[in-house]
Amino acid sequence: MGTRQPAKPSSSLPVFWGEMSPCDHVVQIYKDYAELIDGLESFVVDGFQRGEAVIVIVTQSHLAALEKRLMRHGLPLQDFKDRDQFIVLDAEEALKVFMKDNWPDEQRFEAMIRDILGRAHANGAHRVRAFGEMVALLWAQGHVAATIRLELLWRRICDREMLCLYCAYPRIGFTGDASESMREICEAHTRVFPQPA
Template identity: 30%
Template sequence: MSNTEHIVQFFRSDEEYVRAAGYFLREGLEAGETCVAVATAEHHLQLDRHLLDAGLDPDMLSAEYRYVPLQAEQLLPTFFDARSGIDQERFHRQFNLLISQASSRGQPVRIFGEMVSLLADQGQPTAAIQLEELWNELSRQHHFSLFCSYKVSPFTENPRYRKLLHSIHSHVVCEGA
């Protein structure tokens, strides 16, 4: 991947998740980057509290298009169906547009996402891997930092999938398992 970081971390608890994701987003916001958070509704509430505790106002940052909170549960079905899988064309169209808009401020873009974890939780490991590879395809067209999260599960502890997840990402942080 050229000029793109694709980071993965495996989590055992929501507290660990929010701390790592919140730090990733806070660091980017404090550096003036545009940050996109694709998280569950519950995690958005926790991330907002984390940002507020750090002295950052998520609502104000969102109004300035510096922070883009997107609901993972709503976004995932726009390009994925359990019967037919991932619509690659729709994914590329949606996320090319999102990254183009996010980078229009002229600042680096950071994306935090847990859609891959949702797929893994839904028993869709092949789709999770495919989604990771689609992000890598996007990285050949755009510069961004992507931080993926997975709950520790039989999927992430399976040696075959663990090795594959390591190879797909440029950085693996805090094994957690």
């Protein structure tokens, strides 16, 4: 396996999403709630505009905010959901599917993701992008090693399935320099945005 290129910062979201390759594994370190929802909204809308299937694994509060934003675009969300172009999972419930003794069970995780990707591809979507918030929940609970393990499992899936994955962590969850305290997490990704000041 070749040496992974270091994560690169970006500041212009519309351009950033358009530059992503099919197997990019992107992480956002966000300052506040609005910054997260802005990023998630543009990520999902860009996917729909490109005819991709979009998977979001989010908390209920973030899903409510996201769907309110998406409705403003006049998107037929229910139609997208009915044909599995927009697949939504609750992040806390998804963790329960594959976590065992506070550690990701690889086989259970792989089975869950295979099922979701199968649904996304079933109606002809050639490309799939996903947003996952499970890692941020694990990190917030203090399960640092489990978080890194889950990121690495995701990374393997991104490479194998040509899946573009976007993760996000709140900046407030880290002490000192965020990029340093998240060094291992950042190294599991192909890109980081925005780079912390």
